[in-house]
Amino acid sequence: MTSLSRALTIRLSLLGIVLFTAFIGAVIAFALITEDPAVLRNDVTSQIIQQAVRQPSGTTLQVEKTAGLSRIERTSPSLWYLVSDGRSVVEYAPELRPGLPIDIRLDGPTIAAQMRVGGENPLAFDVVEKDGNRFIVATRGGLPGWDLILTHFLRAIAGSALAISVVFGLLIAGAIAMSVSYIGDRLRSAAEAAAKIDPKAPRGLLPTEETPIELMPLTTALNAALDKIAGNMEVQRRFMNNVAHELRTPLTVMRGRIDALPNDQMRLALTTDVSRLTTIVSSMLQLARLHSTELPFEPLQLNGIARAVLADLAPLILNNGADVALEEEGERRALIEANEPTVRAAIANLVDNALRHAQAKSTILVKVIDGAVVEVADDGVGIAPSDRPQVTEAFNRMSPNSTGAGLGLTIVRDIMAAHGGTLTILGRPGGGTMVRLVFPPRESEGA
Secondary structure, eight states: OOOHHHHHHHHHHHHHHHHHHHHHHHHHHHHHHHSOHHHHHHHHHHHHHHHHEEOOTTSOOEEOOOHHHHHHHHHOTTOEEEEEOSSOEEEESGGGOOOOSSOOOTTOOOSOOEEEEOSSSOEEEEEEEETTEEEEEEEEOOOOOHHHHHHHHHHHTHHHHHHHHHHHHHHHHHHHHHHHHHHHHHHHHHHHHHHTSOTTSOOOOOOOSSOOGGGHHHHHHHHHHHHHHHHHHHHHHHHHHHHHHHHHHHHHHHHHHHHTOSOHHHHHHHHHHHHHHHHHHHHHHHHHHHHHSOOOOEEEOHHHHHHHHHHHTHHHHHHHTOEEEEEEESOSSOOEEEOHHHHHHHHHHHHHHHHHHOOTTOEEEEEEETTTEEEEEEOSSOOOGGGHHHHTSTTOOSSTTOOSOSOHHHHHHHHHHHHTOEEEEEEOTTSSEEEEEEOOOOOOTTO
């Protein structure tokens, strides 16, 4: 998975390195272009000679033949240099000593100074201090290579370059932090807006006012896709609602004609088929209404609703020969904010589903916990864990012999979603299935 923050940090860091390198290169190029080449060569030669000077305490002055100095001596036929500390003199190619433009003793420096005398063959004259000693370095005619000249410049600007690099690095780090924070905030705002979109009406609601221009195509495309999805969902809802309404009357007429058939066996078979069709149509209508209207909520006692649903289903329970028990745990007078008809339908669907899949003379347990949780458990064959995610999908019947429409748990799922609650399908240790409905706690009056 690609991290936008990491990618942006790497790119800005590389850009900073490139800009800093270009800046240093520009400084060196400017110095090389504006500096007199002969004076520049003398400066570099003088620096290399100064680095080669050795004078340990109590010893005579020496100039060590370093690699750089030896190289200049080999490549510079007109090279002359002199080093003096006032007591001794080390001179290279004395026959090439130039005439000095001022009267100064080469065997005894008096002041620290630096002098450049131009012309066709310029002279570099430096009075420097090293290891507590003061000495003169004078030279002309040196021809150092460009690598030595570049090294000289890099050493000369090392301190300034380090300070600039620290400041530049801090600026780049600040720019990276601000950029990453800004983009992160914009993405989080879009993510929060996306999380608030109603799954039942996913219209394009991602904000575009504060969206960066770079993210605008993505936001616009997502909004357009959400609008298309919402439009398709609306078409499907209207189709289901229209089909269900159109089928109700023909099914009622068909049921009346079937009841008039003289053949008992045929009448029973057709009645079963029409009952199943009627169940499907009723479930489709219920789903259509659930998705197309805003449910009115009111404070309700879940315990009382569960008792009322079981009382309404008593004839169906007796007809199935099953035992249904109601248990109430915890706070019984607690209230939830809910829509009573849909809550009753959810509990009724769960009990009806349990009756359909229960074994002969089985026990179905309905439990209400703290006035906000309902559990309906049966001792049937159960549902495999791998099949549980698909159970709530529309028209999904777990058994080919089931007489249901395959919409019961779909309706319960959508009812719980409308209430902001959860539906969980679990297995039981002794076999069977338990379906748990959890309603959100009711907000207090003062909140």
